[in-house]
Amino acid sequence: MISTKVAERRINHDVGRTGRIYKMAPKGSSWACRCSGCRNFDQIRPNGYPIEFKLLLKSLGINPKKEAHLKYIVPAGEGEALYAGTYGFIGEMPEAKELPPVIAGQDVFEPLGGRVWVSIRPWREPPGVWYGKPTLRLEFLMVLPWLLDEEQLEVREMRCAG
Ligand SMILES: [Zn+2]
Secondary structure, eight states, X not given: OEEEEETTEEEEEOHHHHHHHHHHSOSOGGGGOOSHHXXXXXXXXXXXXXXXXXXXXXXXXXXXXXXXXXXXXXEEETTEEEEEEEEEEEEEOTTGGGSOOOOTTOOOOEEEETTEEEEEEEOSSOOGGGTTSOEEEEEEEEEEEOOXXXXXXXXXXXXXXX
């Protein structure tokens, strides 16, 4: 475990173990939904991510192609869209006991730069390959360009729930 600070939170994390688990993980959650928002995301991730976010994922040992959850939220402006998602990684938060209890989707996000906001929290019942392991969740909100040659949805589809 190495100690680092991300988005105002002190965390300990294990890059090697995280990398081994990502080898077993299925492809990213956007593949479970074929709405235009998710197909647009597929064209951007991972090379089109803002550099600040790419560096953060790399430092945590996260495979950027294998997000655990992904949601298209809304158009964010001319030719842009807002996304929310989650990546898992192995680690612990020594300060977690001092945090108020929250549930996924109600986190307080900190700006990372590059129009990305992140939140790190313990993942009490992580799914799939993370199950039973000391997992943290990296939640993100991110504005990305709209590359598809089709209109953006004004409201996301119900199935686009990661
Ligand atoms: Zn979708």
